[in-house]
Amino acid sequence: MHTPHTESPPRPPEHRPAALSTGVLALCSALLLTLVGVEWRPLLELDADIARTTHRWAVEERGLTQTSRILTDWVWDPWTMRVLCGVAAALLLWRYAAPWSALWLVLSVAVGTAVQQGLKAALDRARPVWPDPVDSAHYAAFPSGHAMTATVVCGLLLWLLHRRGVGRALWRTALAVAVLSVAGVGLTRVWLGVHWPTDVLGGWLLGALTVAAAVAVHRRRCPARR
DSSP: OOOOOOOOOOOOTTHHHHHHHHHHHHHHHHHHHHHHHTTOHHHHHHHHHHHHHHHHHHHHOHHHHHHHHHIIIIISOHHHHHHHHHHHHHHHHHTSOOHHHHHHHHHHHHHHHHHHHHHHHHHOOOOOOOSSOSOOOOSOOSSOHHHHHHHHHHHHHHHHHHHTTOOHHHHHHHHHHHHHHHHHHHHHHHHTTSSOHHHHHHHHHHHHHHHHHHHHHHHHHSOOOO
16 A cells, blocks of 8 residues: 655745855854964964054044944943843833744844854954054954844844834834944944954854844744745
């Protein structure tokens, strides 16, 4: 007696680009992590050249440097981003009755922070050292915690807004603020001489990878209604 073979349903087409993006982000993150870990000389020399140039500008442009310090220490600080995440989670919980999404948001940001701190401890990359510093920072350099946290928080919040189908004006405003924040915080960290450029690039890549993985988990747990 022949038993008909039951096949699992094919993956929805919209999930394929997401899986491809996640794979590309993972590959790029692993490559950069390896190059930094083995201290590949061409990469270190490029880092040093860019850092020396931007530090010279930062010493000369005191007004812009002070503005960068305010932005990076207050507006785009990781704790500011985490507070924003908490406010969004509370809104999801009380306004939209979405406890799973609220928990998912908080846990995703927490996982991103854990990954960031784990890599810092594992690589223990030294920060730039200057005879005339314009700012200071603690802990190891790679990846940039500011860049990674901003990428994770802004990316997750943007995805939630898109999923809920917000109006075009709100979406465009949120997108512009997110892009400005993620790009701006990375540039200020290099400008202030507390990170190498690849620290920031690593923060962006790992942050985007965290967002992609978190979105995949959310989609599996709560598939979108058609």
